[in-house]
Amino acid sequence: MSVLFRDMTYALRTFRSTRVFAVTAVLTLALGIGGTTAIFTLMHAVMLKSLPVADPSRLYRIGDGDNCCVQGGPQDRWGMFSFPLFERLKAEATEFESLTAFQAGMNRMAVRRQGVDVAPRPLRAIYVTGNYFTTLGVGPFAGRVFTAEDLRAAVNTRIMAEGAVPAHTICAPGDQAVDPHEEGRGPIRAHAPVVMDIFPRSEATGYFGDLTRTVVRGKASFALHELYAIVHEGVRLGHGMLRAGVEGMKIHKAIQDLFERQGYKTGVKDGRMQGFFHGTGHGLGLQIHEAPSIGKRPCVMRAGHVVTVEPGLYYLGLGGVRIEDVALVTRTGSRCLTKVPKQLEI
Numbered sequence: 001m002s003v004l005f006r007d008m009t010y011a012l013r014t015f016r017s018t019r020v021f022a023v024t025a026v027l028t029l030a031l032g033i034g035g036t037t038a039i040f041t042l043m044h045a046v047m048l049k050s051l052p053v054a055d056p057s058r059l060y061r062i063g064d065g066d067n068c069c070v071q072g073g074p075q076d077r078w079g080m081f082s083f084p085l086f087e088r089l090k091a092e093a094t095e096f097e098s099l100t101a102f103q104a105g106m107n108r109m110a111v112r113r114q115g116v117d118v119a120p121r122p123l124r125a126i127y128v129t130g131n132y133f134t135t136l137g138v139g140p141f142a143g144r145v146f147t148a149e150d151l152r153a154a155v156n157t158r159i160m161a162e163g164a165v166p167a168h169t170i171c172a173p174g175d176q177a178v179d180p181h182e183e184g185r186g187p188i189r190a191h192a193p194v195v196m197d198i199f200p201r202s203e204a205t206g207y208f209g210d211l212t213r214t215v216v217r218g219k220a221s222f223a224l225h226e227l228y229a230i231v232h233e234g235v236r237l238g239h240g241m242l243r244a245g246v247e248g249m250k251i252h253k254a255i256q257d258l259f260e261r262q263g264y265k266t267g268v269k270d271g272r273m274q275g276f277f278h279g280t281g282h283g284l285g286l287q288i289h290e291a292p293s294i295g296k297r298p299c300v301m302r303a304g305h306v307v308t309v310e311p312g313l314y315y316l317g318l319g320g321v322r323i324e325d326v327a328l329v330t331r332t333g334s335r336c337l338t339k340v341p342k343q344l345e346i
Contacts, residue, residue, distance in 0.1 A: 054137020060096075062089070080104045086129075087191075087221050091317045094270075100135040103127040130189025130218075148173055148184035148194075155198060164200035164209070171196050177214075177320030180278055180312065191218040193319040195312075199288050208288045210308050211338060212324030215346050224321070227313055228344045230262050231321045234311035235342075238280055238294070242327055242334035244303040248294035252280040255311050264313050274315050281308040284326060305329040306337070 015022035053059065062081075081089075081101070090099040103126040110120035133145055148171045156166040172184035177195040188194055197212040214228065234255045241251045259266070259276050266275025279295025284306050292299035294307060301307070307329060312322030325338040 058097075059136075062099075091221070091223065094317065098131055098135045100132045101129050102132065130187065130192060134187050145187040147187050148176075151188060151194070151196075152184065155196070159198065159200045162200070163204060164202050166198065166200050169196075169198050170212075172320070174319045175316050177322075178272060178274065178314040178316055180314070180320070180322065188217070191216060191220065193220070193224060193321060195320050195322050197322065197324065201288075206286055208284055208286070210284055210288065210310075210324060210326055211340060212310055212312075212322045213340065213342065214321045214323060214344065216344055217346055220344055221318075223318055225344065227264075227315075227318060227321045228323075230259060230264060231311055231313055231323050232342060234258055234280075235309055235323050235325060238309040238311065239325070239327060239334055239336060242301060242307070242309070242329055244301055244329055244331045246301045248280075248292055248299040248301060249296060252295050255280055259311075259313065270316055272316060276311060276313055278312065280311050283307050301329045303329055303331045 083101075086099070086101045093099065106124045106126050108122040109125045110122040112118075112120040133140060139145075151171040152169050155169050155171065159166040159169075168183060170181075170183050171188075171194060172179075172182045173186070173188045173194045174192045176182045176184055176186075177193065180195075184194075193214050193216050195212065195214050197210075199208055199210045201208050214231075216224065220228070237255055237258060238251055241254060256266070256276060264275060266277055267273070279293060281294035283290035283292050292301060292305055292307065294309070305328075306326060308324055308326055310322060310324030312320060314320040314322075323342060325336050327334040327336050327338075
């Protein structure tokens with residue numbers, strides 16, 4: 001310590017006797033340290049710092065340039081795509097776990113709640129696809145995204161208000177619906193299918209109901225429209241064949257053949273069963289699943305049977321489509337007991 005004290009004393013005396021040199025040395029060091037710190041801060045922010053997302057190392061940008069466009073229009077190298085092309089990439093580029101997109105250009109938007117007279121403040125905003133936040137692994141700055149859990153809670157609340165008891169309500173968005181028994185979880189995306197399957201039990205009688213509809217909030221893709229149309233045709237075929245004395249296996253086989261003729265194959269693909277791989281229907285009463293079965297097991301329809309008609313098609317990358325009605329079997333045909341309309345886009 002004594003040596004260090006003598007060295008410090010000698011340095012101070014030297015600086016005092018040569019003040020110009022001391023000032024020059026201090027300023028040089030200050031400028032050098034300050035410049036180095038500024039450059040490192042810039043490089044860290046631009047090149048070294050991770051993006052504020054959950055897993056930046058797994059993110060890839062599709063396009064041949066850094067800029068999609070500037071004022072004056074697209075440049076020679078850019079990455080701006082039409083929405084139909086984005087939909088095609090999302091369906092066919094299976095190398096990516098998820099694809100998301102944002103609008104090219106910004107708009108000023110304002111939102112005002114109903115009944116509020118104060119003028120809203122417009123903000124700069126862009127439209128993004130429904131999976132934007134989940135793909136990046138971040139949450140919105142304010143509010144939150146609408147989820148399958150939110151939808152299920154709303155459906156169950158309405159069921160109870162109608163005097164019935166809900167259980168295991170299905171609100172499965174997108175590829176989750178490829179598993180017909182998946183109840184659904186996480187954000188619901190615009191322009192993607194949601195399979196909603198409810199089977200409430202009446203508190204007054206103890207009897208079950210059963211209803212499935214597939215809906216899209218927004219615009220469904222052309223491929224999804226086609227899938228929905230063929231499933232809807234399968235439902236009509238099932239209703240048309242239902243009558244006393246008909247084998248349930250015959251109805252099920254006819255719908256399977258319809259789907260196969262239209263090119264919708266059933267089998268294992270990418271490690272998952274896809275296509276039409278469950279029964280067409282089942283009996284309904286004091287139990288949610290009763291005889292007779294409309295599937296691969298031999299069962300004969302009898303007058304007075306109440307059964308479901310619920311064909312479906314399920315493919316990864318497209319999602320699931322299932323439509324379900326309840327029908328009463330009569331001697332000469334059947335009567336559909338379900339009054340809920342069938343509408344894909346809402």
